[in-house]
Amino acid sequence: MSANVLVVGSANLDFIIKVGVPPRPGQTVLAKQMVRHPGGKGANQAVAAARMGADVQFVGCVGDDADGERVLRDLRAEGIDMSMVEIVANVHTGLALVSVFDSGENSITVVPGANFALRPERVRRAVASSAGTRTVLVLQAEVRPAVAEAAVAEASLVPGTRVVLNLAPYVPASAEVLAACDPLVLNQSEAADLVGYPVPDPAAARRALVDIAPSVRSVVITLGGDGAVWAQGSASGLVPAPAVSAVVDSTGAGDAFVGALAAELAHDDSLERAVEVGVRAGSFAVERFGAQSSYPMRSQLEAFSGGPVA
Template sequence: MRITVVGSINLDFVARAERLPAPGETVTGAALSRHPGGKGANQALAAEKLGAEVCLIGRVGNDAQAGEALALMEDYGVDLAGVEVDVAAPTGVALIAVDATGENQIVVAAGANHLVTPEQLPQRIEGALIVQLELPIETVEAAVGRATGFVCANLAPAQPVSERLLRRADLIVVNETEAAFYGDGLHRGGGRVVVTKGAKGAAMYQRGVEMAWATPPAVEAIDATGAGDAFVAALAVALLEGMDPAEALRFACAAGAAAATRAGAQSSLPERAEVEALLSG
């Protein structure tokens, strides 16, 4: 299974505190850690760990953060030939606050991610494609337009996209907030639309009609960072492997739940055996 991911690459700075701050409030006593992240990189690594052969297209800066941001993907064999180094912009950074229940707040400084242009893409993207919206929208639109196979669009963070993208995507994944932003437009194409609802599970629709629902296995959540990206990658892998919608949703929910049991984004992404153990347990 060959998957190309066109997406963001970040280094995450994670502050774990007892609770998240209210607007204008300072919360003290946090513990700081650094983890590779970025929705594109997270989904690329997650798909690789679940059994796909993955190529990532993205951009990093010519700085020390780039090595940290790419390290885990290099370790697991993600093809990084499509990752370019930009001498003018820094590697993207995400500032993440996580509370004792695993809920988080995230602020992203995109850096080199915002310099990924359509010219960096191949003229044809063979095999499957996964995109998100942490790159310039014209680059995401170009990637979808050049895809020859299955297209998964994780429309996050929410922003306007073209009708052509919505109709071309075979799979659209959004959370409840993003689903409200897009409204009925999500269902205008013939592809499947999945709405995630955190610990409550996820529903799959086709042309606005619910066709499957799944809930995640019970786990002790530590950090939700990366759980959504694990879900997206696992769902794409499962559907590409030929699982039926309900089975694919269960697999994806288990992957997301597994990721929530550990701190960090990429460091929390599960191996295939862990997901299957959760499903069988």
């Protein structure tokens, strides 16, 4: 059975600046390097899923500019179906300003551009076209909230569609959207925004799982170097992260997790197994510079973690 993943979301060009430490307010610092790579949470997750062997279709918007041409070219090169992408006239392609520090941590500012031109009607058509297949629908929050709401509403009419919502960056979501999530994926900061208290460690994350679980079908909270926790019905668990040699760049590691998780769910793996593979993919990514360029093929992930990826 084919592993179908439909990703609705953002596509950006990332301007990545390598700098020693974050500048203080009013301070100017000199960067070591600046490079440009395709990015955007939606596009990143599409690439991560495709590299893990899923059949991926991407739904989004780019501008009619050179950045948009590059984003389209690179996603097509990954084997992703781009037939539902709209090229919007007189609007610039979304972009992200990414500062990567010597610690491997980053700070990101996103300018949505054409991503905010994505219309609910286009998304509804894309979701409806998946009728007759078992599809994992992947959503994030770098597009307008109405887009996710339309996608979830249409998915409820298409049997066999499983909704994965990565609520990043955090925005309030309706009870109807949350109720469809299987799973809702959050990092520690996003989980804290949702539950209203800090989530600094696995113990706090387990408490947050208990508070979030009644509102969703399943939930996952990623914990960086501590791995991830998950809950589905009465079952829950902690998946530790493998040791890494060095954290080179954490940019897009969460998207590597989500894309790999979605691919495994599309392959009909359990949520626990999908989380395990997602954690391994995110750990692989942080050892390499960039977002999409750091994502593993299935064979690379098996070699990295010393075990098969089912």
